[in-house]
Amino acid sequence: MPLTTELVTNPPPGSEWVYAVPGQYIERIFGILATLNTAPPPPLILADASGHARNGTYAGVGPGAITLGVPGMVTGDTAVSLAAQGYPPGFYVDVPNTAFTTSGGAFTVEYWVNGRVRAEFFGVSTTVQLMGCAIDLNLGRQQIFTGNAGDLTAFAPPAAGIPHMVAWRFDGTTYRFYIDGVQISTGNVASIFPWQVPTRYDFSNTSQQFGGGFAGTVLDELAVWSRDIGAARIAAHYAARGTFAGYSAAVLADAPDAYYHLDDVQGANPTRTVALVVTDGRDVIGTYPTLAAVPDSTVEQYTWLPTNSYNVPVPGATVQTVAIPPLVLPSGYTIGTATDQMNVGDQWSDITLWYDYSYTSGGGAIAEPGYRNLLILG
Amino acid sequence: MLKTVLAAPTVGNGPFTFVVPGQETWTILSLVATVQRGAGGTPNRSYLLTFTDSANAVALAPAADAGTEPGTGTITWANAPAAVLAAGSIVTVLAPLPLLVLPSGYQIVGTIERAAVADQWATALVWVEFTYS
Numbered sequence: 001m002p003l004t005t006e007l008v009t010n011p012p013p014g015s016e017w018v019y020a021v022p023g024q025y026i027e028r029i030f031g032i033l034a035t036l037n038t039a040p041p042p043p044l045i046l047a048d049a050s051g052h053a054r055n056g057t058y059a060g061v062g063p064g065a066i067t068l069g070v071p072g073m074v075t076g077d078t079a080v081s082l083a084a085q086g087y088p089p090g091f092y093v094d095v096p097n098t099a100f101t102t103s104g105g106a107f108t109v110e111y112w113v114n115g116r117v118r119a120e121f122f123g124v125s126t127t128v129q130l131m132g133c134a135i136d137l138n139l140g141r142q143q144i145f146t147g148n149a150g151d152l153t154a155f156a157p158p159a160a161g162i163p164h165m166v167a168w169r170f171d172g173t174t175y176r177f178y179i180d181g182v183q184i185s186t187g188n189v190a191s192i193f194p195w196q197v198p199t200r201y202d203f204s205n206t207s208q209q210f211g212g213g214f215a216g217t218v219l220d221e222l223a224v225w226s227r228d229i230g231a232a233r234i235a236a237h238y239a240a241r242g243t244f245a246g247y248s249a250a251v252l253a254d255a256p257d258a259y260y261h262l263d264d265v266q267g268a269n270p271t272r273t274v275a276l277v278v279t280d281g282r283d284v285i286g287t288y289p290t291l292a293a294v295p296d297s298t299v300e301q302y303t304w305l306p307t308n309s310y311n312v313p314v315p316g317a318t319v320q321t322v323a324i325p326p327l328v329l330p331s332g333y334t335i336g337t338a339t340d341q342m343n344v345g346d347q348w349s350d351i352t353l354w355y356d357y358s359y360t361s362g363g364g365a366i367a368e369p370g371y372r373n374l375l376i377l378g
Numbered sequence: 379m380l381k382t383v384l385a386a387p388t389v390g391n392g393p394f395t396f397v398v399p400g401q402e403t404w405t406i407l408s409l410v411a412t413v414q415r416g417a418g419g420t421p422n423r424s425y426l427l428t429f430t431d432s433a434n435a436v437a438l439a440p441a442a443d444a445g446t447e448p449g450t451g452t453i454t455w456a457n458a459p460a461a462v463l464a465a466g467s468i469v470t471v472l473a474p475l476p477l478l479v480l481p482s483g484y485q486i487v488g489t490i491e492r493a494a495v496a497d498q499w500a501t502a503l504v505w506v507e508f509t510y511s
Contacts, residue, residue: 003481005434030478031429031437303438307476310460312424312440314491319426319440321474354436 003030008351014344017351018336020281021329024360029327032276032304032335033352039345041268041296044068050223050252050259058264068265072220073112073163076244078263079220106228110167110237110251112220113137133177137164142177142185144168153177153185163218165238171228181238183231220263221247223256270341271295276304276324281332288324296343301350331360379509380407385502391416391493394502396486404480404506408456411488411503415469416496417447424491425453427475432483440491441473448496481511 011017017034021027046056058066072079114137135142140157158164158179167178177185233254240250251259271293278286291311294300301319310321329335337348385394394411398404409427427439441453442462449467455475463470480486486504490497 003431003479005431005436007434031476033435033438301438303440305437305439305474305476307457308459308474310440310474312426312442312473314424317491319424319438319491321439323474350435352434352436354431 003354003356006353006355008353010347010349010351013347014342015348016337016339016342017348018334019351019353020334021331023331025357026328026330026360027353027355027357029324029329029335029353029355030306031352031354032302032324033350033354034302034337034348035350036272036274036294036298036300036302036339037347037349038272038294038296038298038300039269039343041266044264044266046260046262047264048258049248049261050256052258054258056258056260069263070218072244072261072263073114073165073218074221074241074244074247077220077261079112079218080262080264081218106169106171106226108167108169108225108227108229108234109133109223110165110234111222112163112165112218114161114163114218133168135166137179144175144177144187151175151185151187153187155179155184163220165241167234167237169228169230169234176231178231178234181235220261221251222260222262223251224258225254226257229254269296269343272342272346273340274300274302275338276322277334277336277338278327278329279334281334285333286325286327287338288322290320290322292318292320294318380505380507382503382505385488385499385504388499388502391490391495391497393487393489394499395488396502396504398480398482398484400482401510402482402508403511404484404504404508406455406475406478406480406486407505407507408454409475409486409488409502409504410455411453412500413451413453413490414496414498414500415443415445415447415449415451415467416494416498418494418496423493423497425471425473426489426491427455428487428489429478429480430485430487432485436484437478439473439475441471443469444471445469447494450500 006019008017008019044058046058048054048056067081069078070081113135133142133144137158138160140155141152142155143152164180165178167181169176169178174186174188176183237247237250240246248261273293274290276288277284278288288304290302291309292313299317301317302322303319304322304324306324306326307321309323312319327335335353339346383396385396388394411425413425415423423443425441425443427441428435429437429439439455441455442460443451444462445451445464446467449469451469451471453471453473455473457475457477458472460474461472488499488502490499
């Protein structure tokens, strides 16, 4: 019988494909093609250390926008660094809106930074900025703003190249801004802060106020309170900066509404391994493994052929030639995949069988130029 | 009967193509292609033969790249284990390929995956045993 190309229906995500030789057929398999698209890694979680489980997510992050696991501001900790980005921001920290419990009232925000950072708070509408604070420790500029209104303050830049603790308090009428536990500016800006409960903090290392981008900004230890914790506590936090354990304990002693170490690590699903499994409809009669495990976010093309195995890795789009013996399969026999550690988001597709066939009723023979005659007993 | 067939010249870093002529059946004994490898390509460039029945792909045969850029390469697909050898910018690759039997109308397309702009197939030759069908 002539060569036949048969397309196998894609299985649902997270499922294997299997092909059964139909009744009264014998099929001689010349080749099998299939593509496995593996799911992406699990979402990156912004873990809340306050005990309130107000975990957030990193959002709005483009390729290379942030680097996780860089040395932190506090000894023994890691942090996040921002790549040089233009405005809009390098990354968003989306936080469940239960982190603040008061609207229009007092708050305290504290974090560590080097260089320049623009921090903005957004509410339910992520296009309407509630308020923000841009600080450039290199230039010695700080501005608290909302919309087009804001206070700009100049100050003597602190020592460059080392991290500094930034904090700002608002008691409902007056804001106070701190660097390394020391107040450097204050103002009455109740009209600037008709703020509502924010759901997002976004950070960039550039600024409309000061212009330009700045590479290598590192951000760490973000803590927020829906009250004014007072100057003494800010000073106490700074005084405890010698060790990560000491600083963290000092912050937690004031019961923050949310506290993000920014030491999160991108997880990964287990790598998958794939084998082609041939059965007689009941028992496995052959298992033919592929050559390499498959990580997340990969397009892996397999071609099963009666030749030697060969893996050619191309980032994100590997092609593997996988050896199988000559297969002549009667009706009821099955061919399919067994994928170890298959993820619910993995997807098999483009499954193609290439074969010729004969009918089993009354027996027959497959004969083709270049091949030995194959007698089939019906 | 045996014969060799040379593919038409390629354009830029585009593919070469063989088409089994009408009323012939080919058994592929080997396919040899030479390639000019430009600089600045994606790391891990590879070479791929795609066999189609003119509508659907029925088999793939990848081959790895090696060596420095720019350079040249000779890729052989044959029924043998894989092997890769690079001496500076000169690359020789052997990639496995079974003795595929292709009826008339089937196509063999050779592509450079993740190619550099200056990549180009220089020659492609297939050695076949053929019969008239």
